[in-house]
Amino acid sequence: MNCVHCGAPLPGKTIRCPYCDTLNDVDLRRMQENLGKEAASDRKCPRCDILMKSVDLGIDGTFYIERCERCLGLFFDPGELEHVLDVSTQPPDEVDRERLNVMIEEEYLDERRPVKYLKCPVCHELMNRKVYGAKSGVIVDYCSQHGVWLDGGELAQLVKWADAGGIKVDAEAKERDAKSEARRERFDRILKQKEEEGRGGGGSIRSDDALSMVLRGFFGW
Numbered sequence: 703m704n705c706v707h708c709g710a711p712l713p714g715k716t717i718r719c720p721y722c723d724t725l726n727d728v729d730l731r732r733m734q735e736n737l738g739k740e741a742a743s744d745r746k747c748p749r750c751d752i753l754m755k756s757v758d759l760g761i762d763g764t765f766y767i768e769r770c771e772r773c774l775g776l777f778f779d780p781g782e783l784e785h786v787l788d789v790s791t792q793p794p795d796e797v798d799r800e801r802l803n804v805m806i807e808e809e810y811l812d813e814r815r816p817v818k819y820l821k822c823p824v825c826h827e828l829m830n831r832k833v834y835g836a837k838s839g840v841i842v843d844y845c846s847q848h849g850v851w852l853d854g855g856e857l858a859q860l861v862k863w864a865d866a867g868g869i870k871v872d873a874e875a876k877e878r879d880a881k882s883e884a885r886r887e888r889f890d891r892i893l894k895q896k897e898e899e900g901r902g903g904g905g906s907i908r909s910d911d912a913l914s915m916v917l918r919g920f921f922g923w
Contacts, residue, residue: 705721706724708721710722712726717774717855728855729857730759733760738758739758747772747773747823748775749853750770754768754770754777755770756769759786761785762789765786767779767782773853773854777823777849778849778851778852782849783850786857787861791861791864793870797866797867797870801866803837805838805859806839820843830843830844831844834850834860835871836871838860840856840860
């Protein structure tokens with residue numbers, strides 16, 4: 703991707719051109735033709751502490767999100783980011799796992815920026831930080847009640863992640879986690895049941911005996 707001002711190639715981990723110092727709006731380039739009007743917003747950028755603008759992405763008619771004109775960060779209400787990724791990407795028939803692994807190594811974070819917890823633009827409480835989707839390489843700031851904040855450039859990274867099959871990889875990871883949690887809960891239930899049976903019989907069960915019985919019940923040994 704090249705700088706819109708001087709045409710120089712942009713380094714992989716920044717949206718600011720190192721040659722002319724232009725801040726490039728890489729996030730909304732793909733949607734440029736559909737962008738509608740901007741409107742004033744009463745929400746402040748959690749990084750710059752200035753009022754943001756509501757930007758119409760032109761998805762399904764009218765679709766507003768908040769954007770900071772200074773740092774180009776974006777704020778999405780709950781469910782909006784997922785919808786944007788769904789309508790603006792084309793997942794491949796096969797997951798490009800090699801590309802996803804490269805994206806993890808590149809990790810689109812600005813390494814010079816120290817970790818800072820940001821305030822939600824709506825409730826002004828500190829947001830949490832988490833990796834958005836397996837192998838995306840993007841750590842987002844999120845408020846469980848009001849939405850997700852992306853720093854400038856992170857939406858473009860998530861679009862590339864989705865184009866490489868990242869949404870499918872994330873769904874597979876969540877399915878594995880759910881199965882692992884179900885197995886753990888089943889293991890705990892069997893262990894508790896065996897311990898209660900041991901106490902009900904007037905005796906006690908050694909920990910290694912209890913574990914052995916649980917494993918036999920769990921795996922059908």
